[in-house]
Amino acid sequence: MEKNHKIIDANHSHIIPDFKELYRYKDLFVTLTWRDFKVRYAQTTIGLLWALIQPVVTLLILSLVFGKFVGVKTDIPYLLFAMTGMTIWTYFSYVMTNAGSSIIASQGMVKKIYFPRLIIPLSKAAVGLIDLAISLVIMVILMIYYGIAPSSNAWLAPLFILMGMIAALAVGIWLSALTVRFRDFQHIVPFMVQIGLYVTPIAYPADFAMKQLPSWAATIYYLNPMAGVIQGFRWSVFGGEAPGNMMYVSFAMILFIFITGLLYFRKVEDEMADYV
Amino acid sequence: MNTDIAIKVTNLTKQYSLGKKKEESLRSSLTSIFQSKKKMSDVFLAINNISLEIKKGDIVGVIGKNGAGKSTLLKILSQITKPTKGKIEINGRISSLLEVGTGFHPELTGRENIYLNGTILGMTRKEVKDKFDEIVEFSGVEKFIDTAVKHYSSGMYVRLAFAVAAHLEPEILIIDEVLAVGDAEFQKKCLGKMQDVAQQGRTVIFVSHNMPSVKALCNKGIVMKNGELVYNGEIQEAIDLYQIKNIKTKSNQFKKSTDSPKTNEPVELLDFEVVPRNGNLLTMFSGIDFVLKFNSHVENKTIDLTFEVVSQDDVIVFHNGATVTPENNSEIGEYLVTCSLPEQLLNAGIYSVNLIFGENQRFLLKQYEDIISFEVLQEIAGSNSSKLPGIVFPKLEVLSEKTSA
Numbered sequence: 266m267e268k269n270h271k272i273i274d275a276n277h278s279h280i281i282p283d284f285k286e287l288y289r290y291k292d293l294f295v296t297l298t299w300r301d302f303k304v305r306y307a308q309t310t311i312g313l314l315w316a317l318i319q320p321v322v323t324l325l326i327l328s329l330v331f332g333k334f335v336g337v338k339t340d341i342p343y344l345l346f347a348m349t350g351m352t353i354w355t356y357f358s359y360v361m362t363n364a365g366s367s368i369i370a371s372q373g374m375v376k377k378i379y380f381p382r383l384i385i386p387l388s389k390a391a392v393g394l395i396d397l398a399i400s401l402v403i404m405v406i407l408m409i410y411y412g413i414a415p416s417s418n419a420w421l422a423p424l425f426i427l428m429g430m431i432a433a434l435a436v437g438i439w440l441s442a443l444t445v446r447f448r449d450f451q452h453i454v455p456f457m458v459q460i461g462l463y464v465t466p467i468a469y470p471a472d473f474a475m476k477q478l479p480s481w482a483a484t485i486y487y488l489n490p491m492a493g494v495i496q497g498f499r500w501s502v503f504g505g506e507a508p509g510n511m512m513y514v515s516f517a518m519i520l521f522i523f524i525t526g527l528l529y530f531r532k533v534e535d536e537m538a539d540y541v
Numbered sequence: 542m543n544t545d546i547a548i549k550v551t552n553l554t555k556q557y558s559l560g561k562k563k564e565e566s567l568r569s570s571l572t573s574i575f576q577s578k579k580k581m582s583d584v585f586l587a588i589n590n591i592s593l594e595i596k597k598g599d600i601v602g603v604i605g606k607n608g609a610g611k612s613t614l615l616k617i618l619s620q621i622t623k624p625t626k627g628k629i630e631i632n633g634r635i636s637s638l639l640e641v642g643t644g645f646h647p648e649l650t651g652r653e654n655i656y657l658n659g660t661i662l663g664m665t666r667k668e669v670k671d672k673f674d675e676i677v678e679f680s681g682v683e684k685f686i687d688t689a690v691k692h693y694s695s696g697m698y699v700r701l702a703f704a705v706a707a708h709l710e711p712e713i714l715i716i717d718e719v720l721a722v723g724d725a726e727f728q729k730k731c732l733g734k735m736q737d738v739a740q741q742g743r744t745v746i747f748v749s750h751n752m753p754s755v756k757a758l759c760n761k762g763i764v765m766k767n768g769e770l771v772y773n774g775e776i777q778e779a780i781d782l783y784q785i786k787n788i789k790t791k792s793n794q795f796k797k798s799t800d801s802p803k804t805n806e807p808v809e810l811l812d813f814e815v816v817p818r819n820g821n822l823l824t825m826f827s828g829i830d831f832v833l834k835f836n837s838h839v840e841n842k843t844i845d846l847t848f849e850v851v852s853q854d855d856v857i858v859f860h861n862g863a864t865v866t867p868e869n870n871s872e873i874g875e876y877l878v879t880c881s882l883p884e885q886l887l888n889a890g891i892y893s894v895n896l897i898f899g900e901n902q903r904f905l906l907k908q909y910e911d912i913i914s915f916e917v918l919q920e921i922a923g924s925n926s927s928k929l930p931g932i933v934f935p936k937l938e939v940l941s942e943k944t945s946a
Contacts, residue, residue, distance in 0.1 A: 269712065273620060273629040275554075296660040304648050377640045378661055379620040535623035538616065539557070 282531045287381050297388040302395065313395075320355045320400045324348055331468040339470060341503055345407045349499045350467030352404055353429035356397040357436075357491055358458045364389040364437025365454045368445050372541035382534050383527075386441040390434045397426070404502075416504030425498035428519060432490040435523035442530045445540050465491045466499075471508075487514040490522060546632060547713050547744040548595040548618065553627035555588040555613050587613040588624070589768040595761075597632070597712075600745045602759035602776055604752075604783045607855050610768040611748045615639060615717050618746065633712030633744065636663055640717070642702030647691035651682055651701055654690055658705045672708045679734075680704035700727055707734045713744045732757065752780055795913045807906045808844065808898045809836040811875065815894070815915040818881060824918040825889055825934050829882040834875060835898070842871045845902050846878060849895040850887075852932050858892065864902070888934040889919040 306312040324347055332343035339346040364386035368375060371385050408415070415422075444450040464486070466474065471492065475483055487493055493515025496508045533540075588610045595601055603611045616622045618629065619637035644661040645654050655676055659669035669676075677683055680701040682693070690698055716735075735758055739745055749755050755762070755776065762779025764772040772782050795813035811834040818828030831848060847862030865871075865878060893914035898906040 269632065269634045271631040271635070273617070273624065273631070275624040275626045275628065278623070292664075292666045293660045295666065296657050300646060300649065300653075300657055303653070304646060371644075374644045374661060376621065377643045378637065380661065380663070538622045 278535065280528065280531060282383060282527050283381065287383060290380055290384055293380055294384050294388055294391070297384060298391040301388060301392045305392065313399075316396050316399050317403070320351050320396070320403065323355075324351055324403075327351075327468045335469075337469045337473065340505055341413060342407075342411050345404070345411055345413065346470075346499070347468055348400070348404045348407055349502055350465070350495050352397065352400040353426065353495055353498055354462065354465060354467050354491060355400050356393050357429060357433040358461065359393040359396050360390045360433035360437045361440060361461075362454055362458060363393070364434075365440030365444055366451060367437075368441045368537060369448075369451070369541055375541050376538050382537055383438070383530060386437045387434070390430070390437055393433070394430075397430075413503070415502055416500075418501045418504060421501040422498060425494055425501055428516060429491070429494045429498070431523055432494060432519045435519060435526045436490070438526035438530050439522060442526075442533050442537075445537050446533060461489070461491065464489055466496050471496045483511060484514060487511040488518050490515050490519040494519075544632070545597050546594050546630075547597045547599070548593075548632070548746075549630040550591060550593050550618075551628045551630075553588055553591045553614075553617065553629065554586060554625050555610075555617060555622070556625040557585045557587055558583070586768050588617070590627075591768075591770045593763065593770060593773050595744060595746065597744055598742045599761045600739045600759045601747065601761045601763055602755035602779065603746060603748045603763045603765065604750070604755060604779060605765035605771075608767075609765040611765055612639070612717060613768075614765070615715050615746070615748055619715055631713065635713040635715065636709045636711035637715035638662070638706050638709070638717065639715070641699060641706055645690060645698070645702060648689055650689055651677075651680075651686040651693070654701065655705055658702065659708075662706060662709055663711070664709065676704045676708050679707060679730075696727070703727075703731060707731070711743070713746070714738060715746045717748045718750070752783075756780060795909075805838075807837070807839045807900075809838070809907070810896065810909055810912070811835055813894075813896065813909075813913055815913060818884075822918055823915055825887065826884050828884045829887065829915075829917070831878075831880040831882075831894070833878050833896075835878070836875055837866075837871050837873060839871055839900075839906075840873055841869050843867060843869050843901045844871045844906070845899045846880075847897040847899065848880060849897065851893050851895065853891045853893075856932060858887065858932055862897070885934055885936040887917045888929060888931050889917050890932070891916045 306315065309315060324344070327347045328344050331337045332347070337343065367385045367389045368382060374380075375382065375385075440450055440454060444454075462468075471486075474486060478486060493508065493512035497512050500506075500508050591614070603614065605611050613622075615637065616639070617624050618631075619635070619639065621637075621639075642654075642658060644657055646657065649657065655673065656666060656669050659672075659676075660666060664672075677686055680697075680703075682697050682701050685693065685697065690701070693701070732754060735745070735747075739758060745758075747755065747759060759776045762772070762774065762776040763770065764779050764783050772779050794815075795810065797809070797811045813831070813833040815823065816830050816832055817823045818830050820827050823829060837844060843864055844866045845862055845864040847860060849860045850858040852858055863880070865876060891914060893911050896909040896912050898908070900906050
């Protein structure tokens with residue numbers, strides 16, 4: 266048997282993604298990520314500044330509405346409070362939007378050449394890391410400005426960022442596969458982003474919502490994978506009351522979406538070229 | 542599996558659902574959950590139960606008409622889409638080139654696109670880097686290598702794209718019609734490059750409609766028709782078979798053979814001939830008559846007859862006909878039909894005819910595909926002017942007058 270022996274059998278398909286093969290295509294992943302990054306800012310005059318302006322504008326609007334008009338009370342300055350929420354959320358919504366439409370957008374490639382299709386949403390998730398890095402920098406600048414030191418839990422922050430990344434990727438993988446089969450998702454995703462901004466404790470503390478909700482609704486609230494991640498991240502950076510068991514609901518949800526996403530993606534992967 | 546075999550295909554079938562393919566929506570999926578019975582959708586067999594073996598080092602030309610299933614076969618071999626049934630075994634690193642410049646991005650420079658396209662085609666970044674200079678030299682766009690490709694001429698674009706592809710080093714290479722690009726000089730260069738590849742003992746599978754290049758390159762041929770494998774063997778025989786079957790035969794006459802058994806068909810074609818109306822040569826100016834005889838076995842029906850004339854490149858020139866017995870008055874017996882095409886309708890060229898008998902212009906009675914073909918000559922005998930482009934050559938009425946000083 267030679268090393269490049271391959272069998273394509275209609276009656277036999279792999280349920281689990283071929284991670285070895287995925288690794289073999291790492292150079293394609295790097296190139297596609299780099300292409301997206303390059304193209305994204307290629308024709309704009311202020312280039313990367315756009316990655317800065319988007320979260321800043323949202324941040325200002327949130328502080329105006331929730332900080333000033335509604336008067337949400339927070340332990341730390343509101344601007345900083347909202348910014349910590351915005352960091353991971355910005356990344357999450359970027360990946361959700363761009364990974365979701367990614368396979369349709371690359372249909373020219375999908376129809377003409379074989380490669381593990383998972384590379385496409387993965388590369389979108391990688392491009393979004395730029396935005397994540399930029400918003401983390403803004404957050405640190407605000408911390409310095411307000412003279413607030415990180416809490417003793419800060420070493421846990423990378424864990425929450427990682428969970429946020431997995432959550433974004435998980436949702437991105439699901440949506441990219443679903444959008445190929447059902448174009449309707451192209452219209453659903455913007456709603457999800459819009460609603461997500463409000464049902465996630467970004468502009469207000471989670472307790473704020475918990476106080477208004479019966480306990481069964483709290484569980485539903487934390488089914489939103491981002492709810493636990495953002496609350497946990499904020500706790501790790503600024504301390505305060507540790508997030509309760511509800512956080513594990515979010516984490517379990519993330520793992521569930523991630524694993525089912527990979528399986529679903531694998532299931533439809535072979536036929537994507539026929540649908541796009 | 543035998544080690545000198547590169548590809549072994551067993552009982553391969555690819556089925557597409559017609560209509561459903563692109564229109565599947567969330568709604569239909571949701572509603573189908575609640576419907577116990579699945580609606581039968583029309584299916585189309587792009588590949589119908591094909592088995593074949595390709596030996597290592599063979600250069601195989603895949604030929605057949607449009608829609609014969611050639612591209613689908615390549616897509617399955619390239620793993621782009623999955624077969625519905627069957628099995629394929631592949632021995633060796635495989636690369637497919639169904640298009641030149643897959644993934645090229647207009648905003649990126651030539652240099653960047655070489656890396657992009659190279660990795661998409663399965664090279665590592667290091668492999669691209671090692672071959673970079675060769676690729677650029679082959680493409681002949683050195684001067685513009687750091688310019689965004691959106692500023693390239695289409696010729697430069699294609700040359701760069703082919704240059705990347707030409708430097709792939711797979712053991713099995715699958716190519717679809719990529720030679721149909723660029724100017725004559727560049728095509729020659731590409732053919733040369735492919736011959737090099739062939740001489741290095743690699744296996745190449747090559748789809749093309751261009752018989753001279755297939756003949757020059759390949760030693761084996763596969764002929765496909767309507768999703769089925771018609772022939773697999775030596776290239777010359779494959780080309781002959783394809784040309785006899787598909788490039789239209791010289792016969793402009795059909796005669797029912799006398800020893801054919803009596804059939805139960807409602808209608809039965811006896812004779813069919815294409816003749817010039819004026820003179821004795823079919824030309825653009827002679828006028829063309831379709832003369833046919835058929836036997837009707839049905840009574841009191843409205844029989845209609847449709848001629849479908851198809852040009853050599855498979856374009857339907859027209860699909861039109863008339864009722865033979867307009868008022869439900871068909872009788873059992875022989876009919877003679879003459880259908881006249883005006884002068885100066887068809888341009889010079891070879892055409893084939895499909896003949897369709899119907900009832901009430903709704904039901905199919907009998908269909909004869911590719912029944913005869915005929916050649917319309919340029920002008921009169923002895924003329925040596927070359928054929929003008931186009932399928933039709935209509936008579937134009939031109940009025941001109943002087944409207945100002």
